Amino acid sequence: MELQPGREALVQVAVATLWTAPEAVRAVDRPALAARTDIPGWIAGMDVDQQVGECVLSQLLLGERVLVTEVRPDGWAHVVAVEQPAPRLDPRGYPGWLPTAQLAPLVPYRRRSPEFVVDAGVTELRATPGGPVAVAGVVLGTRLHRAGPLFDGWLPLHVPGHAHPLWAPEADVVPLPAGPPTARQVLALAERLRDVVYIWGGVSSHGIDCSGLVHLAWRRFGVILPRDAVDQAGATTPVPVGEERPGDLYFFARPGSRIHHVGLVAGEPGADRRLLHACYRQRRVLDEPLPADRAATLVGTHRV
Incomplete structure (x- = not known):
């Protein structure tokens, strides 16, 4: 399936950065543009002035939904981040640009399984329980859907862009609360x-x-x-x-x-x-x- 304007998609990298325009990105931003982002490396490579560059609008977490409004042949998509309200900018959500390689088409059936949220500051998702890292740098607040029962301290999760479940340490994820917090x-x-x-x-x-x-x-x-x-x-x-x-x-x-x-x-x-x-x-x-x-x-x- 390809990304199509007018349809929703999901972020398939640990943290995707939302840009003002493709032309606004800088040489230092390369680690944040890759198909496997390295956000700690991106931050470490910037000086204090580059860390507050206004070419960045926001960031989206793995599994976050966007509405695709335009797909360019140079590998960029204009999207609306529907889970980040921005009523002054767009009633649908926060608008901006993402690399198409950081998005996967929405798979509706996965949304019916129980939702879990990362509670660790940072964790890794693995291809098998305790196996090789498939997605590094997954952060606090990331919401993903459970894909099956626990196995030996590992929880399987549906992850955009992956045909098979990935595994998170049981201690790093918790069920999304049913009610509001204090x-x-x-x-x-x-x-x-x-x-x-x-x-x-x-x-x-x-x-x-x-x-x-x-x-x-x-x-x-x-x-x-x-x-x-x-x-x-x-x-x-x-x-x-x-x-x-x-x-x-x-x-x-x-x-x-x-x-x-x-x-x-x-x-x-x-x-x-x-x-x-x-x-x-x-x-x-x-x-x-x-x-x-x-x-x-x-x-x-x-x-x-």
Whole structure:
């Protein structure tokens, strides 16, 4: 089966990067463009300025659905990431470009089996239980469907682009929760990503940005929030400043400008305000007392 405009497809690499245009990619981006991506290698090969290049829009995880809107003969597809709401850009989801080699046609029957989510920071999928690695660098929050019973501590999963199930360590995957999580559960999950490097557009435990951290933390529990901070504010409920609870969201904007930053409330009620966020300036995820300059641009506290 080939990719066709107007039909859905699935990401078949561990982490796919969504680009503004095929012409925008740089020589340093080669590891992120391959049919078997190497996102840690891509990040390690960039300098601090390249890590925040605006040619990157977002990232998609293995098994994530996209709507294909155009296929070019040079190996690129324009897609809409339907699991990353972006109402300001497209009501269907986040639009951008992916290499066609990173996509596989949708196989509908696989969606009927129980869904599991990766709970480890990073794991590997193997061709057989304990056998050779088939997909490396599979990250926290990746959702895949179970393909059969456990075998000797390994769980078989349907994986796009693979005719036969691949195997994940049982300890690295859990059933997708049936109900919504508490905000504290989401905060605890986000805390596990402390010190992950800041990457503009990043949505993985290899590298992440501020709204990507919020999106991924909730995604791990099956709750889909918009991809960008300003849209996350529109999709959540304001609460009075001073009544925030751990796991709520702080939003920030400069005077006269739209929201440009988001982080999770990390402090206890009545205590000094703490912020867990992917920090552009320090280029990593950190938990810190709310800095004075952040407090000056705090425009809202919201609850999911």
